[in-house]
Amino acid sequence: MLIRVTPEHPIRSSEITSEFDYENRRQFLKEAGLLGLGVAGMALLSKGAQGQGSTQQGTSINGAELKPELTPWEDVTSYNNFYEFGTSKDDPADNAKEFKARPWTVKVEGMVAKPATYALDDLLKPHKLEERIYRHRCVEAWSMVVPWLGFPMADFVKRMEPTSSAKYIEFTTLLDPKRMPGQRSAVLDWPYVEALRLDEAMNPLAFMTVGVYGKMLPNQNGAPIRHVVPWKYGFKGCKSIVSVKFTDKAPRTAWNVSNPGEYGFYGNVNPTVDHPRWSQAKERRIGEFRKRDTLMFNGYAQQVSSLYSGMDLRKFY
């Protein structure tokens, strides 16, 4: 068994991230300029991202997304549900300012050929970072369009070589009430745990994310590493991941434990299955005045619906 231990104070952590940060700076500034001008920049950016990803995210399902307009950086980084830093939307941006996401290790455990604890840099090194523009639909019926930076979860899973009995992948957020003040109150059963079926994790859309808008993830967005599953409600994404576990039993996920009647294991975006307290048929895109219709699987049905064929999505919500 290979165990990689991080030195306690590694010199110059995050070579990779700082490099991409640097590398992307010019491009980012250029695109930020275009962002001011409008859609032209967006189209360019999204086209680039689509070229990189093998999938068709960002394209139109019913015409609604022909010109995906990115949600401004300011909204993406100030309107967050990240209860580890407080329960108001603006709490994370305020309370995560002092958070240090370095040094960072991610423990990979369970049914894998190579269980190990990776320093973040070692974890990222083999992967080529790419940008993905994804719709982000919160279970609270608001949505954003976010240019994430990261690498396919499938690549990560393959690299870890799960055993044939592994059926689920479980992610755990850092548990440290000293650094995450929200964990001092018991709003959720800490630490935050999220999980996917392994075949969901292998879907090309599932994304390990280390950046947004060409920069390193801000703390309030789940620094230094989180995952994004764009066809599911936002709560299915686990932030500030410290452990990844491969298992054969369905893990108990944070919101499901907290309120099983309202939050299921799957959390797939589904306009036809209401949240008990509100309809999921529509959503408010941040920055827009009128609501828009919510699309099945958040508009990614083509890529993911086969994962759920034959399942009663009313029951497995």
Place this chain on the structure above:
Amino acid sequence: MSNEVSGRAGGAGGAVEASAERDAGAPPETNVAPPPPKARHLKRAPGFKPPRWLPTLVFCVSLLPFLYVVGAIASDFFQGTRYLGSNPIKEAEHFTGKWALKFLALSLAVTPAVRLLRQGWLIRYRRTFGLFAFFYACTHLTVYAVLDVELTWSDMIEDVAKRLYITIGMTALVLLIPLAVTSTKGWIRRMGNKRWNALHRLVYVSAVLGLIHYWMSVKKDITEPALFGLAFALLLGWRAWRAWGPSSNQRDSTSA
């Protein structure tokens, strides 16, 4: 509880629950307080005569949250400001709902304040605050109906019928309607104190329902609803204690 309903509305303009304290000028039936002149003297608080413009000021200040939210939402959408954050409509919805509850609490606080501080002149603000509670509740409903569900009637009917917290919230608002309608001097006269006071006790029900509505709407962190709950518990508890507490009989016969 009987003296709490004594007195006629007269100039004081009682609002949401009982009528005017300051009208103790009408002979109070049960008042056998030992030196009555002194009691009246204290109640009228001659040492403090509120300035004539105070009601206007209170009115204008009470209107400020409304002006703020209207200005902020317009500015956020048309000027790109961020007064209400990233989701201005949701924020406006919460903002107006919470102000409805705050004014309900304020109007419920007037009677205890009058009694405990012996400042009879305060009583007129019970109606002011009660009507503002109704006003903010209506604003809250308007934001919900127009901006949130965009006047999709089927959605609204579904919400009210299917979602308990909305049913409860709507009930809380509907209960305020008869109180707002009968808040005028004319209605107090027409109904008579007894019936008017009985009707206006509905505000207790409305306050509790409003609180439950808020509590149920919160996703997880119940700190804020709990604070409102504490305030309402104190305000209603004080009344219950006066009505049914150990010394309620004694007080009934000695104070007004």
